[in-house]
Amino acid sequence: MKVTLFIDFGIIENTGGYKRNLEVSKRLAKRDDVVVLPSLRNLKIFLNQHEGISSKIKELRDVGVYGEVIDAIGEGMELERITDIYRKVSRESTIASIYSNSSEEIIFAHSIVENKPLCLQLQLQPFYKDYGTLFKIKFRGPLPRALKAFSEAVKDSEYQRTRWLHVIKERMLNFVISVSETPVKLSGLDEMIPYRVTVPSNAFDSYITRLRSEEKEDYAVYFTRLIPEKGIFEIPRIWKRVNQKRDYRIYVFGNFSSEYDRDVFEKSVRRLNVNVEYLGYKEGTELYRYISKGKVTVYPSHYDSFSLVILESLAAGTPVTTYDIEATREIYSGVKDVLRVQEDNIGDIADITLKVLNKEWFIDNNTDKFLELRSSWETVANADLEAIKKFASTL
Structure with a gap:
């Protein structure tokens, strides 16, 4: 069973979530049954030529991202032509997984793999079922800042919730794996889609x-x-x-x-x-x-x-x-x-x-x-892949 992974590497951001994506990619990209591709968000960052991009391209090549894609990014190839490469690469895969919370990434990945099963690896809740929880998280600091942050978070949560409900209803997304119960429960995804918490789901160097x-x-x-x-x-x-x-x-x-x-x-x-x-x-x-x-x-x-x-x-x-x-x-x-x-x-x-x-x-x-x-990223990567393949075998 071959797997295509669409992974958000952060590129211009540095967080624990992006570190996890990077470490898992390093391990899984070495396998013959896995192809690692940058997320749509990453492609847009590369094509907009953000400062320091050349070093990031080299980093992704070292990680093991599919070589033809890295070459295309380095040449500044148009997004449409790069997605054609994605489709060609993904034809041999029987399942795909997204390492991002974005509904846009789900729609993009679905357009690439079409009717093949699609998984998403969850590290944070993409939206909230309870605004009380969102208020506790976002309403922080001086009043003008807190009001603005909370208001923007509510709008984003509603937008993502609508989009996620759409992709689930249209069966673009089939299941979720998560680092813990928290993201699926705070969003309400536990009532919408099959999921599994991987163990171990994180590691340290x-x-x-x-x-x-x-x-x-x-x-x-x-x-x-x-x-x-x-x-x-x-x-x-x-x-x-x-x-x-x-x-x-x-x-x-x-x-x-x-x-x-x-x-x-x-x-x-x-x-x-x-x-x-x-x-x-x-x-x-x-x-x-x-x-x-x-x-x-x-x-x-x-x-x-x-x-x-x-x-x-x-x-x-x-x-x-x-x-x-x-x-x-x-x-x-x-x-x-x-x-x-x-x-x-x-x-x-x-x-x-x-x-x-x-x-x-x-x-x-x-x-x-x-x-x-939790002392081995190899074990974390294997747990992810095992969960993805196990879910796919039930579909």
């Missing part, structure tokens, strides 16, 4: 565990996309509570999505006079050395389906304080080194963070067993 430090230093870390949905505006408020009792420092890592958000954050740090230091975007060994030497990762996120921030912190030997949201509860409920408090309870997350900072902490043996299952 194995070298991270080798960076664990036995000599912890008196600081905390916060690293993620620096957006309100991930709790960036709550960090100064949490740290005000911590600093009222001890002058611990927290290092913040990542990229802000806008200069406005950065300005709001930095003004809050100055106004509250807290020991918060922003060190910009770091990755790889440089980032994980900071995490491994820190006593705790603080992660007040409202928006996750399977947090790589938490997984990578544990791999680095550092416990995590976080909110008890659906996905974190589902994935990490039995992990003692993930300390969860009620969402938006600034006092509780500050208090539990302070307790971790004030003591010597050792990663629990059961945490290491949890990590062992």
Whole structure:
């Protein structure tokens, strides 16, 4: 059974979801029964000649994206001619899967593979069945920003919901695989289409565990996309509570999505006079050395389906304080080194963070067993492919 994968690699963005797509692609592209193709969104980015595209083309060639497609992108071939190559390549496949949440990608992939079974790998909910959940996630920060973000999110959710209902009704999409129950339940897709949660559905880079430090230093870390949905505006408020009792420092890592958000954050740090230091975007060994030497990762996120921030912190030997949201509860409920408090309870997350900072902490043996299952991207890739093929065999 040959499989065509339409994968969104991010290209101009860097998130945990895109990292997963990249790592899975690297493994599956080596197989004779898999063909890896860039998503429609990626093709549009390439053809619009965004800055730094040439290096991304090389990266995708190294990943194992189908060579003729990479050549066509490099030559600046028109989209219509590239899609002709897609159709030719996909003729030998018996099933296809999309690694993107976009309804546009479903329609595009369906036009390529026509009546062959089509799967979608889900990492976040594409829309919401309950606007209360959407409000909790998006209504963050100063009132004008919060109102705008929530309003735009509602419109996008309704648009995607309408489009998804259409593609499901027209049988363009046959089933879904997901990193957790959370995306399918928050969207209501569990009542619309067959799905399966793959296990393991995520992994960390194995070298991270080798960076664990036995000599912890008196600081905390916060690293993620620096957006309100991930709790960036709550960090100064949490740290005000911590600093009222001890002058611990927290290092913040990542990229802000806008200069406005950065300005709001930095003004809050100055106004509250807290020991918060922003060190910009770091990755790889440089980032994980900071995490491994820190006593705790603080992660007040409202928006996750399977947090790589938490997984990578544990791999680095550092416990995590976080909110008890659906996905974190589902994935990490039995992990003692993930300390969860009620969402938006600034006092509780500050208090539990302070307790971790004030003591010597050792990663629990059961945490290491949890990590062992999730220490190989090869296993994640194989779990995806097995689920796709198993679903296809039932159609």
